[in-house]
Amino acid sequence: MRRSPRASVTTKPSLGGPVRQRATTIALAAIAATAVAAPVASAAKTTITMSGSTSVAPLVTELAKKYIASGQPGYNKVRFVLQQGGSDTGITDVSRGRVTIGNVSRTQQASDPGGLVFNKIAYDAICIITNPANPLGTLSQEQVSSIFTGRTRAWSQVPGARATGSIELISRTATSGTADAFREIFLGGQQSVAASAQVKSSNGLVQSTVLNTRGAIGFVSLDFVREGLKTINYQGVACTLRNAKSGQYKGVRPFSLVTRGAPSGEAKKFIKWAQSSAAAKAVVNTHWIPVS
Template identity: 55%
Template structure:
């Protein structure tokens, strides 16, 4: 099964449910796979939902990247595919992208290189590989070769980075590709010459670079000052029904869910 293969590529599975009394009827299970950016938010929302509905469902959360989640839900392998990218013309038919929040993508460097700011032209020059040494980057506090860390093609973060920061340029083919936000975060933490990009929730332990003079913070993402913001979706095969419909409706409309989202992400207006 694809669910097993998703867990095997280094992105773990979380399963959680409220305790049920002996002899209780089996509860419906909502399975999710996909975006490593959406996963931390999905886990927090699921736990909050379980507390409010008193354990009305069970959740199983896998990761693997947005394209994996979209493929899994299209094939009926999971109930919800978590995606951090917008729909594409080539996506399977019949899918519904249920928007749940927005998220900031931050450019990060190692703490040894406290780069103050990057323009879009500088971002494109660095990540396309046309600028290859930190001595060529104004404000860099180190010198030496630039080590690029990017996401794999299946990543919604990669898709959003291409559209928001890079278009019409392309990311260099020599960049080191990582399968999750956490792996990018760890790679940049360990490499003083490293630079990458991650969801705002993955910026601990690294230096976050201003983009076009604006800091990548939740406040600036909410206000619209920070431009590097993309959508989060819970994707279903057709209009959601049953337990999934109740959960997604709660995510989109409840005050509790809005408070959870507002901790590190941008709630829907």
């Protein structure tokens, strides 16, 4: 009798220096055995290490689990270790050879180290969120820009707002690909979020802060929109998976698995599978937008 693949989850500090956050490390391994045969020593596993975007992490976790369970040749010889810390962290780690793959949730930039290959696997929507006690209708790009750059500072200045008092901006740290994509898409790439904003190191922390702060407004990956949070229509279009897939919702950015040079070995096989297999596309379709 053969056991099905299983995944184990542990935690440990992320790679690099002391400024990194502690992150979940996900070790995914397939184990095969028989009930009647004597145990056989397992072959050494190839470890694919990843670090980077907290937005990409849920997708690559599901893809890695599906990859192991798919029965691809050599599937039981691969182990995935995932750490987070932001897209810029992933880029730095992969460029310096610390990890096999950097998970990145923004477009490639001229300032990125040379020799990197951005292997696109999906697109993702960024949603603007408010506390459930302060639902808003729709915001134009100019209104979003005015709020997040600090020109509009009080909820009394925002049509339809139910909150009172000052606007509490919740943003992301400088290493965040979501923050970079937000600036590019919603702020026109020429402005930055106000220095008065509270900065958080992950989508989850932005989510929980907005959920527990009546006067807060922030932005997260669509996959982090949970029951109770209110998403704001952007330019009259709701931030939903359907609207993002149709192209109506414009707050969309790419997800990439970044390698130093062209991917090779087990990483190449995994990336090719993630980009082209029906099984991977089915995973992407649940909360994200397929590349094609």
